[in-house]
Amino acid sequence: xxxxxxxxxxxxxxxxxxxxxxxxxxxxxxxxxxxxxxxxxxxxxxxxxxxxxxxxxxxxxxxxxxxxxxxxxxxxxxxxxxxxxxxxxxxxxxxxxxxxxxxxxxxxxxxxxxxxxxxxxxxxxxxxxxxxxxxxxxxxxxxxxxxxxxxxxxxxxxxxxxxxxxxxxxxxxxxxxxxxxxxxxxxxxxxxxxxxxxxxxxxxxxxxxxxxxxxxxxxxxxxxxxxx
Amino acid sequence: xxxxxxxxxxxxxxxxxxxxxxxxxxxxxxxxxxxxxxxxxxxxxxxxxxxxxxxxxxxxxxxxxxxxxxxxxxxxxxxxxxxxxxxxxxxxxxxxxxxxxxxxxxxxxxxxxxxxx
Numbered sequence: 214x215x216x217x218x219x220x221x222x223x224x225x226x227x228x229x230x231x232x233x234x235x236x237x238x239x240x241x242x243x244x245x246x247x248x249x250x251x252x253x254x255x256x257x258x259x260x261x262x263x264x265x266x267x268x269x270x271x272x273x274x275x276x277x278x279x280x281x282x283x284x285x286x287x288x289x290x291x292x293x294x295x296x297x298x299x300x301x302x303x304x305x306x307x308x309x310x311x312x313x314x315x316x317x318x319x320x321x322x323x324x325x326x327x328x329x330x331x332x333x334x335x336x337x338x339x340x341x342x343x344x345x346x347x348x349x350x351x352x353x354x355x356x357x358x359x360x361x362x363x364x365x366x367x368x369x370x371x372x373x374x375x376x377x378x379x380x381x382x383x384x385x386x387x388x389x390x391x392x393x394x395x396x397x398x399x400x401x402x403x404x405x406x407x408x409x410x411x412x413x414x415x416x417x418x419x420x421x422x423x424x425x426x427x428x429x430x431x432x433x434x435x436x437x438x439x440x441x
Numbered sequence: 442x443x444x445x446x447x448x449x450x451x452x453x454x455x456x457x458x459x460x461x462x463x464x465x466x467x468x469x470x471x472x473x474x475x476x477x478x479x480x481x482x483x484x485x486x487x488x489x490x491x492x493x494x495x496x497x498x499x500x501x502x503x504x505x506x507x508x509x510x511x512x513x514x515x516x517x518x519x520x521x522x523x524x525x526x527x528x529x530x531x532x533x534x535x536x537x538x539x540x541x542x543x544x545x546x547x548x549x550x551x552x553x554x555x556x557x558x
Contacts, residue, residue: 251547254543269551271548271551272547272550272551273543273544273546273547274543274546274547275539275543277540277543278540281540281543281544284540285543285544285547285548288548289551292548382537384536384540
C-alpha cells in the first residue's frame with residue numbers, strides 16, 4: 214500500500230482566503246501532512262493564510278491561470294523527486310477523505326494517473342450548467358482518443374512516472390483536457406474513481422464561465438489541428 | 442514633376458518610423474518578426490505617396506479591380522488581417538514567456554525559503 218507520507222497534496226488557489234484554512238485542516242485530518250498551496254497571484258490573503266497554516270507555499274506573482282499553477286506544481290514535484298502528487302480544488306468542493314479512494318485505485322490497478330470522477334458517484338448533485346460544460350469538454354477528450362467521464366475534474370493523483378513524463382503547456386482550464394490527451398499519447402495508464410462533490414454558492418461562483426469555456430475550446434481545437 | 446506636400450511628409454515620417462524600428466532592434470533587442478509588418482507598411486505608404494496613380498493603377502490591373510480605390514482598400518485590408526494574425530501570435534508567445542518566468546520565479550522563491558529555514 215502507498216503510505217500517506219509519500220503523497221503530496223497540491224491546492225492550486227486563486228483568492229481562496231475565506232476557505233483555504235478549512236480545506237487544509239480537512240486534508241491534515243485525513244492524515245496527509247505534505248500539503249502545497251500553489252497561490253496563483255491572489256489579491257487577497259490566500260498566501261498569508263496558507264503560511265499561517267504551516268504548509269508549503271508556491272507563490273506565482275502574477276495570476277496566470279489554473280493551468281500555470283498546475284504546471285508549477287508538477288515542476289516542483291519533479292525537482293523535489295516527489296513520488297505521488299494529488300491535486301484538489303482549493304474552494305472546498307472536494308472531500309479530502311476521497312484521496313484514499315484514489316490511492317487505493319492507483320495501488321490496486323497499477324495506474325499512473327487516477328482521476329476523481331463526479332459522474333461515477335451516484336450521490337453527486339452537479340449543477341446543470343456544469344454538467345453541460347463537462348459533457349462538451351469530454352467530447353474534446355474523446356477526440357484525443359480517451360473515454361474519461363470527467364475530463365474536467367481537478368481531483369487527480371499522479372505517480373512518479375506521470376510526473377516525470379507530463380510536459381504541459383496550457384495556462385488555463387484546458388490543462389485538464391491536456392493532461393488526459395498527453396497521458397494517452399504517452400501510454401500512461403489512466404483510471405477513474407468515483408468521488409463525492411459538494412457545490413456551495415461559493416464554489417459555484419468560482420471556476421468556469423462561458424468566455425473561459427470558449428477560450429479553452431479554442432486552445433483545444435488549435436492543439437487538435439496541430440497534433441492530430 | 443510637381444511635388445505635393447504629402448509626397449514629402451509621408452516618406453519623411455516613414456523614414457523616421459523605419460529608423461525607430463532599427464533602433465528598437467539594436468537597443469531593445471526587439472525581434473525582426475515584431476517590426477517587419479510596420480516597416481513594410483511604411484515602405485508601402487512611401488511608394489504610394491511618391492507614385493500614387495501608377496501604383497494604384499498597377500494594383501487594380503493586376504488584381505482585376507475596376508476601380509483603383511477598391512484595389513487599394515482590399516490590399517490594405519489583407520495587409521491588416523495578416524498583421525493582426527502575426528501580432529496575435531507574438532502576443533501569445535509573450536504570454537507563454539511570462540507564465541514560464543512566473544513559474545520559475547515561484548520555484549526559485551520556494552527553494553530560497555526552504556534553504557533559509
